[in-house]
Amino acid sequence: MLVDLAQNLLNGLMTGMLIAIPAIGFSAIYAVLRYPNFAIAAYATIGAFAGWWLNATFGLGIVWIILIAFCVSGLVGVAAEQVTLARLRPAGALTVAIASIALNLMLENAVRFLFGNDLRGFDLPIQPDWRILALRIGPQQVQNMLLSLAIMAALFLFLRYSPFGKAMRAVADNADLARLKGINPTRIAVATIFMGAGLAGVGGVLLGLDTSIDPMTGARILLSVFAAAVLGGLGSIPGAVVGALLIGMAEEVSLLAFPATYKTAIGFVAILLMLTLRPRGLLGERAL
Amino acid sequence: MLSYLLFTLTIGGIYALLALSLNLIWGGVGMVNLGLAGFFAVGAYATAIVTGAGAPVIVGLGSALLASAIVGLLVTYGTLRLRGDYLAIVTLGLAEVIRLIALNERWLTNGADGMSGIVAPLRSTVGSQAFNLGYLVFVSAVVILMWLLLRRLDHSPFGRAMKAVREDQELAGFAGKPVLRLKLQAFALSAAVAGLAGALYGHFQSYISPDHFQPLITIYIFLAVSAGGVGRPAGAVIGAYAVVAFLEGTRFVAELLPGVDPLQAAALREMLVGAALLLILHLRPQGLLPERIQPARKTRP
Numbered sequence: 001m002l003v004d005l006a007q008n009l010l011n012g013l014m015t016g017m018l019i020a021i022p023a024i025g026f027s028a029i030y031a032v033l034r035y036p037n038f039a040i041a042a043y044a045t046i047g048a049f050a051g052w053w054l055n056a057t058f059g060l061g062i063v064w065i066i067l068i069a070f071c072v073s074g075l076v077g078v079a080a081e082q083v084t085l086a087r088l089r090p091a092g093a094l095t096v097a098i099a100s101i102a103l104n105l106m107l108e109n110a111v112r113f114l115f116g117n118d119l120r121g122f123d124l125p126i127q128p129d130w131r132i133l134a135l136r137i138g139p140q141q142v143q144n145m146l147l148s149l150a151i152m153a154a155l156f157l158f159l160r161y162s163p164f165g166k167a168m169r170a171v172a173d174n175a176d177l178a179r180l181k182g183i184n185p186t187r188i189a190v191a192t193i194f195m196g197a198g199l200a201g202v203g204g205v206l207l208g209l210d211t212s213i214d215p216m217t218g219a220r221i222l223l224s225v226f227a228a229a230v231l232g233g234l235g236s237i238p239g240a241v242v243g244a245l246l247i248g249m250a251e252e253v254s255l256l257a258f259p260a261t262y263k264t265a266i267g268f269v270a271i272l273l274m275l276t277l278r279p280r281g282l283l284g285e286r287a288l
Numbered sequence: 289m290l291s292y293l294l295f296t297l298t299i300g301g302i303y304a305l306l307a308l309s310l311n312l313i314w315g316g317v318g319m320v321n322l323g324l325a326g327f328f329a330v331g332a333y334a335t336a337i338v339t340g341a342g343a344p345v346i347v348g349l350g351s352a353l354l355a356s357a358i359v360g361l362l363v364t365y366g367t368l369r370l371r372g373d374y375l376a377i378v379t380l381g382l383a384e385v386i387r388l389i390a391l392n393e394r395w396l397t398n399g400a401d402g403m404s405g406i407v408a409p410l411r412s413t414v415g416s417q418a419f420n421l422g423y424l425v426f427v428s429a430v431v432i433l434m435w436l437l438l439r440r441l442d443h444s445p446f447g448r449a450m451k452a453v454r455e456d457q458e459l460a461g462f463a464g465k466p467v468l469r470l471k472l473q474a475f476a477l478s479a480a481v482a483g484l485a486g487a488l489y490g491h492f493q494s495y496i497s498p499d500h501f502q503p504l505i506t507i508y509i510f511l512a513v514s515a516g517g518v519g520r521p522a523g524a525v526i527g528a529y530a531v532v533a534f535l536e537g538t539r540f541v542a543e544l545l546p547g548v549d550p551l552q553a554a555a556l557r558e559m560l561v562g563a564a565l566l567l568i569l570h571l572r573p574q575g576l577l578p579e580r581i582q583p584a585r586k587t588r589p
Contacts, residue, residue: 035373036373036376036377038380059507068449080530084566084570087570088570091569091573093371093372093373094318094320094372094376095573097320097373097376098320098510098514098565098569099565099569101322101507101510101565101568102507102510102561102562102563102565102566102569103566104562105504105507105558105559105561105562106558106559106562106566108558108562109555109556110555110559111561112551112552112555113552113559114553115549117551134557139534146358182317192417220378222378223381223384226380226381227381228379230374230377234292234374246331250542259392260391261388261391262388264384264385264388264393265384265388265423267381268381268382268384268385271377271378272363272367272378272381273368273371275366275374275378276366276367277364277366279370279374
């Protein structure tokens, strides 16, 4: 029993590390541009398919796949949002959110049009699980976790020390003040979307490495990503990471008590509880 | 051909009720309900379960109204104070959870197999053609009645207070309007209308399954309301029929394209739906029939 719990917590930690990457992307876009971006699902799917295609066609290694998938979904995101969402921003967050749902529908179906509905897996050697004490752990999962950690570290350094990262945090903190200080809001918006959509794409790749991909890959994790972001506090990047780890673990531990088909409902319950009891999230700002 | 037309018009009427439901909450209080498909499902399952147990259809319709309103209240009770984008996330999740429950609780909903044999009133006595015609008349009558009711509501003190909350909820609260209660009432009412649409759908199709309540329906209804004009019940109704015509029209066009398999054709149609919604938001955000805002009565100096 205790072993089961420990095993599920371990699995949850690893799921959480995967959800954290797109959740950071979602939160970054929310922090700077102030709308919940539903198209994050399609960006994750696009990244996953870009990575899969590179792997299947050129046999590229994992680091290259992640870098290129980041750029592909980042560029798709920038192009799509500049064309379809940028001009709607003055109309308010809700309008942009609804438009992002329409955008998500278009992008998801573009993937479906090109690749069909079939499940696809990355061409990776199958390795037996390691056994540590009584716990099972897959080499692939460990690799994903390390990749996820490396990405988070790079992101942290970027936001903390690069001029662009600093400007991004300034806009997130106080957009008007940032503009007065001479920070160009359009450039920051574009950079944020590139980063956010790119991270979603990388999340898609990591999920694809773990299981398999299809056009719904992104849509299936959307609720978990939202839950992670809401739990940590919308717009807070450290919050998104904490939220993702908590959601990942809650989802896996729930398997001990509920049928696996209810796993995605955990995210919803977490959102509902958090918003009812502490709307600003664990590390976030006011929600009222 | 005739039965296809009857079918399409009936579905149009059911979508019109969903559009009226969304318009009530979105155009009324300025909140969005991304879980519309979920309330639609709750209504359909409620009547299927109740009439399946032997209750008359009218009781089924009533329980659909009630069940959806209760689900709406339960879920939004704690979250209505929050900003609209939070409610959007909550309602999106709700629709997914309702679908999961319908899939998993086999004792109640028969799971993925769905519930068949839902009572179609009078079909066995009058035959299926006459039933389809009669049902179309019935659904259309419900749409007209609901439209009149909601138009009346818009001009009532309740409707005006709703729009005050939409425009500026702090100001409305300051003017003594019970903002939270208004939002709850509007949401419950809107959920009930969506549930009624679901119940009508269930009795029309005689068969429902979780697959009938995909989130895509919610997007169709958003398209309908934005196209018709947010805040105008007549616009929502016209928008809904227009969306059904658009969906059926693109079905035929997509089949004619050379070298496109059915899956790709379906993908193209959904892309068109997304593109249409984006185009409307950009080019004509006020919709086909813009909201009419009554000028305030002149006060004498």
